[in-house]
Amino acid sequence: MTTNILILCTHNSARSVLSEGMLNHWAEQQGSDVRAYSAGSMPSGRINPFAIEVLQAAGIDTAGYRSKSWDEFTGDSAPRMRVVITVCDSAANEPCPYWPGSPVQIHWGYPDPSNAGSNEAEKRAAFESTRQAIGERMRQLAQVPFDTLDDAQLRAALQRL
Template identity: 50%
Template sequence: MTEERVYNVLFLCTHNSARSVLAECILNREGKGRLRGFSAGSQPSGRINPFVRDLLERLGFPTTDLRSKTWDAFATAEAPRMDFVFTVCDNAAGEVCPVWPGQPVTAHWGFPDPSSAQGTDAEKAAFTADVFRQIERRIQAFVSLPFASLDRLALKRRLEDMAR
């Protein structure tokens, strides 16, 4: 019996309070143990966006261990080796990222920022739910990729195509 490889995926956003946290949670559910999600930020806010936390809790995601953390924690020799690193906000995509051990496949998947939502609490919650659905669709497409049969270049091309 051969063990199926587990792929580690890091989602980056400047403040690590909304989009990257959503992506981490969604991947950990959709990846069904085959893919493991992590998230971090270049300038972590130190808190999870309250609308993000509320939505995740309503949808049954575990939230007790969620925290906003720096991406430096994932650039050390002791950190889990990442197979994929995705920026999910335009600011993080333009920043100089650390050098990730193991040369993971990288891509930029930009999504609107729930923290920028305007209006009533209900409108902010609806905006956050819409961003959640966008991220969820992208991750569902990602987890369906045949990782073992695609070479690095083909994987990179597929990931870039998903962003369009």
């Protein structure tokens, strides 16, 4: 059974998108039955072009990526999430909606690369650095034996990553 993971950031334009792309990439590479999604509490309506650029440079297909609301994942027809991860501090401090199935929730904060640098080269470098940091954690996440862990064990495993 596929393990669905929702990754949240307020605007769903950078860190959550990088996380979605990297987790789906690593899950496919490792043969893990994991599917990542991303969303935001106040989606910007557009993905930061630097996020798309660094994902594509890493060989990740970004076709169909879009900035979307977390509301898309609260309905009866939405995929059932096993894990919900916040990757920005503001999203972690917002009251989350009710998630069907009561998934394990965890916060892994990353600095916003959109706020880094004063020119394109510095911003591009910040996005690549963030992609690499997120990518390493997502590589480890794709290796978690979700089917063998209860929620308490899963929460402990995620806290160790």
